[in-house]
Amino acid sequence: MSDPEGLPTLEEFANWVRQALDNLYDVAILRTHPLITVFSEATEGDSLRRCQQLRRILLDIIQALRPPPGTPVQSPDWRTFRILELRYIEGLSPDEAAERLTLSRSQFFRDQAKALEIVASTLWDLWRLGEGKGTPAPLDELIAAETRRVRPQTPPDEVSVTLLLGELQDVLGRLAATQGAELEIDTAPLLPPLCIDRIILRQTILSLVSHSLSLVGSGCVAITPFATSSAVHIRLYACPAESDAPSWDQQSIEESTNLYIATQLVAQARGTLQIRVTPDGCWEAMLWWPRQEPACLLVVDDNVELAELFRLYLQGTHWYVCAAANGTEAWRLIDQLRPSAITLDVLMPYEDGWELLMRLKENDATRPIPVIVCSVLDQPDLALSLGATTYLPKPVSQSALLEALAPLG
Known part of the structure; x- marks a missing residue:
C-alpha cells in the first residue's frame, strides 16, 4: 500500500526498479514507467530524453557498486556487481549469467534478488533525500556515455x-x-x-x-x-x-x-x-x-590503463582487447588466445619489449603474429629491424591505432 500522501512504499518502489531494469532498453515500455516521474527533469513531451535520463541513473547506480581495487574476486561485493553487470549492462539472460558465474539457477536467483534490493534501497535513499533529479545532460552526451557503458569487455558478440x-x-x-x-x-x-x-x-x-x-x-x-x-x-x-x-x-x-x-x-x-x-x-x-570475424588484440604493457584506452578506441569494431602486464603473462595469453595482433611496450620490468619481440620472432608458432611496438622511445628503426610490423609513438591516438590495425584483420 502507498502512504497517505500517495507516495510509494519501499516495496512498491523496489518493484518499480526491478521492472525498469528488466525493460531497460525497451523505450516503448520505459517511457510510461512510474520511475520516469521520479528521476527525470525533462519535460513530459520529451519522453525519449526522460527514458535516457532514467536509464543513465540506473546504470550509474550499478557502476557505483563496483568494488574498489584490491577487493577479492570471490567476495560477495564482486558477485553482486557481476550479476548486475552481466544482466543489465551486457544484457545476458539469467541462465547465461548463471553459467558465466558458474552458479546454480536457484543460487543465481537468490543472489540476483539481493543485488536488486541493494539497487532499490540505494535509489530509495537518493529519492527520499531529494537528490534524484539532476540537470539533464545534452542528448549526444547521454548517448555517448551510455554506449560507452555497454561496450563489450569481452569478445564482441x-x-x-x-x-x-x-x-x-x-x-x-x-x-x-x-x-x-x-x-x-x-x-x-x-x-x-x-x-x-x-x-x-x-x-x-x-x-x-x-x-x-x-x-x-x-x-x-x-x-x-x-x-x-x-x-x-x-x-x-x-x-x-x-x-x-x-x-x-x-x-x-x-x-x-x-x-x-x-x-x-x-x-x-x-x-x-x-x-x-x-x-x-x-x-x-x-x-x-x-561481415568480419572477431579479432583479438593482445596489449602487452605494464600500464593497465592503456588496454582500457585501446578498448575504448576499438569500441564498435570487430577487434577485442586482452591485456598482459609482462612477458610471462603475454606468453600464457598467446598460447590460449592466438591473438590476431600484439601491441608491445618496450620499458617493462623483468623483460623489456625488445627481448620479447625477438623471442616472438624466433618462435615458429608466434612469428606470423603482427607486432606493433608502442613506446615513448623514439626507436622505430630498431623496432622494424627486429621484426615489428610497425611502430607507434606514445601517446597513441585512436586514428593511429585504427590505421595500424586496418591491414591486419
Whole structure:
C-alpha cells in the first residue's frame, strides 16, 4: 500500500526498479514507467530524453557498486556487481549469467534478488533525500556515455540479425499497435552473424522503427534483413496508409530524437545508415555492417590503463582487447588466445619489449603474429629491424591505432 500522501512504499518502489531494469532498453515500455516521474527533469513531451535520463541513473547506480581495487574476486561485493553487470549492462539472460558465474539457477536467483534490493534501497535513499533529479545532460552526451557503458569487455558478440528480429517481434508489434500501424518482419533468411554489440544493435532497430512509425501513422513498416558477399543489411520501408498522403516534410524525416539516437549508435558500432524518400513517397532506411570475424588484440604493457584506452578506441569494431602486464603473462595469453595482433611496450620490468619481440620472432608458432611496438622511445628503426610490423609513438591516438590495425584483420 502507498502512504497517505500517495507516495510509494519501499516495496512498491523496489518493484518499480526491478521492472525498469528488466525493460531497460525497451523505450516503448520505459517511457510510461512510474520511475520516469521520479528521476527525470525533462519535460513530459520529451519522453525519449526522460527514458535516457532514467536509464543513465540506473546504470550509474550499478557502476557505483563496483568494488574498489584490491577487493577479492570471490567476495560477495564482486558477485553482486557481476550479476548486475552481466544482466543489465551486457544484457545476458539469467541462465547465461548463471553459467558465466558458474552458479546454480536457484543460487543465481537468490543472489540476483539481493543485488536488486541493494539497487532499490540505494535509489530509495537518493529519492527520499531529494537528490534524484539532476540537470539533464545534452542528448549526444547521454548517448555517448551510455554506449560507452555497454561496450563489450569481452569478445564482441556474434549476433544473428534474424534471431534478434525474432526476439524483438513482440516489442515492435506492441509499439506498432499503439499507432494502429501494420508491422511486417521477414525472419525467414538465417543470415551470417554480425560481430557487434547486441544491445547497441537492438536499440538501433527500436529507435529506427519508432521513428518510422512516427512518420507513417496507421500505415505499414516492413523490416527485411539480407546479406551480400561483404555485408549484412537491414532495410526498413515505411509507407503511409493508402488513404493518407505522406504528411512529413524534410525536417521531420531528417530531424528527430529517435533518428538521432539511431545515427549515433550506428556510428559507435562502425556501421552505415542511409535514409531516403522513395519515388512512391515512402521512407526507407538502409542499415549495414561489414561481415568480419572477431579479432583479438593482445596489449602487452605494464600500464593497465592503456588496454582500457585501446578498448575504448576499438569500441564498435570487430577487434577485442586482452591485456598482459609482462612477458610471462603475454606468453600464457598467446598460447590460449592466438591473438590476431600484439601491441608491445618496450620499458617493462623483468623483460623489456625488445627481448620479447625477438623471442616472438624466433618462435615458429608466434612469428606470423603482427607486432606493433608502442613506446615513448623514439626507436622505430630498431623496432622494424627486429621484426615489428610497425611502430607507434606514445601517446597513441585512436586514428593511429585504427590505421595500424586496418591491414591486419
